[in-house]
Amino acid sequence: MTEYDYEDLGLVAGLEIHQQLDTATKLFCQCPTELRDPEEATRSFTRYLHPTRSELGELDQAALEESKVEREFEYLAYDSTCLVEEDDEPPHELDEEALETVLEIAQLMDMSPVDQAHVMRKIVVDGSNTSGFQRSTLIATDGEIETSEGAVGIEDLMLEEESAQRVEETDAGVRYSLDRLGIPLVEIGTRPDISTPDQALEAAERIGMLLRSTGKVKRGLGTIRQDVNVSIEEGARVEIKGVQSLDDIDDIVRNEVARQVELVEIADELTGREASVGDVQDVTEVFEDTDSGVIAGAVNSGGAVTAVPLFGFDGLVGREIAPDRRLGTEFSDHAKRHGAGGIFHTDELPAYGVTEDEVDALREAVGAGPEDAVAIVAADTDVAEAAIDAVAARAETAMAGVPEETRGANDDGTTRYLRPLPGAARMYPETDVPPVEPDPSDVPEPELLTEKVERYQAEYDLGEGLAEQVAYGEYMPLFEDVVADGISASDASGGSSDSSDGVDPTLAATTLESTLTELRRDDVAVENLTERHLTDVLRLVEDGDLPNEGVPDLLTALAEDPDRTAEEAAEDAGLGGADEAEVREAVVEVVERNEAQVEDEGMQAFSGLMGECMGALRGKADGDLVSQLLREEIQKRA
Incomplete structure (x- = not known):
């Protein structure tokens, strides 16, 4: 990959970090925040969503485009689902535990809480919320974090409700699960102070460390998402949604810079060629006897083949603008938004069963010469017409350069088109939830994970590597509970114990990090182990009722039958300590x-x-x- 001079290109980037909070209940109701297996759903219901106008009578363009695709949204409900989640009852007051957690986060970023926090509605009509909008509340502003390449300002900190979880695409639309909907979510937005891909990664890592330092955020796949805003001087602001892995951020920025550079060069080339986009036409007759399976399938089922001539585009539609993605891929993304499977274009034809004679006939039908390109869509008639219109519109913007838009992150570090950038018209006040006055005076400032590593080494005599594993690991809160002097470890996990001594720190650290990792590699179902299981196993060792060497076998037994207690499993397996x-x-x-x-x-x-x-x-x-x-x-x- 080409490494650009980012300063010369005028790279400007910012981050939006979305992190689920580990609270007992959801943001606007008393439902639990635990995820469920869709197989556990007890019923479902369907909705159709449409955009509404703002208080000024404006329609958000992103929501308007989303609504052009007619879809049915099905929602899976559970025995824990309430009327608030179904949007059949007004939301309750803002969850106090969630508010306290975001105020801790605000302290760690030197942010100033607002005097009064008002809940707002943000229009979302992709089905991810039963109400057609997401509730969001500004809690704090004007913070800052440090990176090796300079300070990055924190613009705002929002407390939001998480969206419903997409389960699968259906013939009618999309199926969602309501277990995730309403989980408290903190959104942290930086200022556009990031100037290199490496700084973007470092800033995201710093924010992630600060969030985990609270010990009150959820862990695991899907609990944190990063959005990245990227632009270069001759390009445009592009918002990239849903970067799942923090390690991908620098590659996402690099690939987006490369994409914008290529699009700017393509626009310059098109200007030099005096390129233009022709009229959309029906070219079904050209392919009546085609051997192309895709096209024949559409034609034989009563569909149509639509085309748009792209004058002066020859060789540019097939030009690579990102790894394994071409300008034609951008056109295809827009066609897919309207239900088409994709597009064909003359930079890649003849191929896919389309013959050279059919390409010549296609060019003749739309008036395209050898210096031109033609894009076609084969699908049901309505879909084909809407999709080719979208392709023509995207080709028009290609002549202008880089379009402002929202894109989705792919697993390979590239991106795909999602929708236009949202505007201010998508936000309006939530009238069902009263405002709150955040009070940070009683909120303690958490210990940073970097500080925990140093303390674990000094206080518990852990090696640096093990101390870092524990501090940054998912079991850090449990480790602190079980080793704390004067705190009953079993009490800390919901049980009871007569002992008030903490567990040996080295035993706790090696068990929670090394032993569980080794068991996971041996395909032991570690996910079945609860904090109570782990705590009670450590307590058995501490009390002399189980030797250290018996810990892996006992944890394995509990993972296989998690309904048993540690004492029962130890007795059944004959793992009690021998004199x-x-x-x-x-x-x-x-x-x-x-x-x-x-x-x-x-x-x-x-x-x-x-x-x-x-x-x-x-x-x-x-x-x-x-x-x-x-x-x-x-x-x-x-």
């Missing part, structure tokens, strides 16, 4: 069975016999005790 007499008996048996080897090798036999002893004890004894007794028995016979 010294039992351990010595097992060691003596192993030594006597290998008496000849011991007499011949002496202490050199230790390593091989140690493994045999541990296997005989099956996790019932601590390795240090086994080692001590084995050495004693070998020395007696050596």
Whole structure:
């Protein structure tokens, strides 16, 4: 990939980070924030959504374009789904736990809370919200984070409700699940202070670290999403939605810069050629006897083949503007928005069953010469007409350069067209929720993860690598609970215990990070283990009822049957701690069975016999005790 001089290009970028908060209930109702399996749905209902005008009578263009595609939205509901989620009851007051969490985040970014927070409605008609809008509240402004390439300003911090989860496309439209709808979501928007792809990644990493430092954000795939705004001086602002992996941000920025550079060069070339876009035409007759499966399928089912001549576009529709994406791919994205499977164009034909004679006939039918290109769509008549109109409109903008638009992030670091950029007309006040006055005075400032790493090393004597794994890992809050002096670890996870001593920090850290990672690699269903399971296993070791070596076997047993308690699983698996007499008996048996080897090798036999002893004890004894007794028995016979 070409590495550009980003300063020379005038690269300007900004981030929008969306992070789910780990609260007990949703933002505007008392429903739980746990995700459900769609198979657990107890019923469903359908809606059709349409854009509404703002208070000034304006229609948002992004919502208007979305509404042109007629779709039915089906929503899966559960035994926990309430009337607020179904939009059959007004929202309740803003969740206090969510508000307190975003105020903590605001402190970490040196932001100023607003005097009064008003809930707003943001029009969304893609079906991701049953109401047709998302509720969003400005909580704080004017913050800043530091990067190695300079400070990045934080424009605003919003508290929003998460959208419904898309389950699948259906013949009629889209199926959504209501389990995710309404989970509190913080949106952090930076100023356009980012000037390189590497700085974009560093800023996102810094914000991610600050969010996790609260210990009150959800973890896992889909709980955090990054949007990136990118422009170059001769290009235009493009908003890229849904970057799932933080590690992709720098590649997303690089590829978008490259795309805009190529589009600017294509526009210059088209200007030099005095290019233009011709009239849309029906060219079905050209393909009446075609061998192309796609085109024949459309024609034989009563559909149509529509075309638009692109005068002066020859060789440019097939020009690559991003990895494996061409200008023709951009045209195809717009056609797909109207239900077409894609487009064909003469820069790639003859191919796909389309013959050279058919290409010549196509050019003749629309009046295109060798210096021109032609794009076609084959589909149901209405779809073909709407799709080719969209292609013609996108070709017009290609002559102007880079269009302002919203794009979606692909897994390979490229992007695809979604819709026009939204405008101010999509926002208007929510009249069902009273305003709140944020009070940061009683909100403690969280300890940064970087500070936790240093404290874990100093206070718990953890190595730097292990301390960093724990601090940045998903089990950090549990680690802090179980090692805290004077806090019952079982109480911290919802159980009860007579002990008030914390668990050994090294044991807790290695179990929560190393042991669980190893079990996951061995295909153990670690996701079945609850915090209560983990806490009780650690407590058994701490109380001397389970040797360290028995932890993996006990966790595996609990993962296979999570309905049991740790004590029950340990007893069933025979993993209780053996006393010294039992351990010595097992060691003596192993030594006597290998008496000849011991007499011949002496202490050199230790390593091989140690493994045999541990296997005989099956996790019932601590390795240090086994080692001590084995050495004693070998020395007696050596």
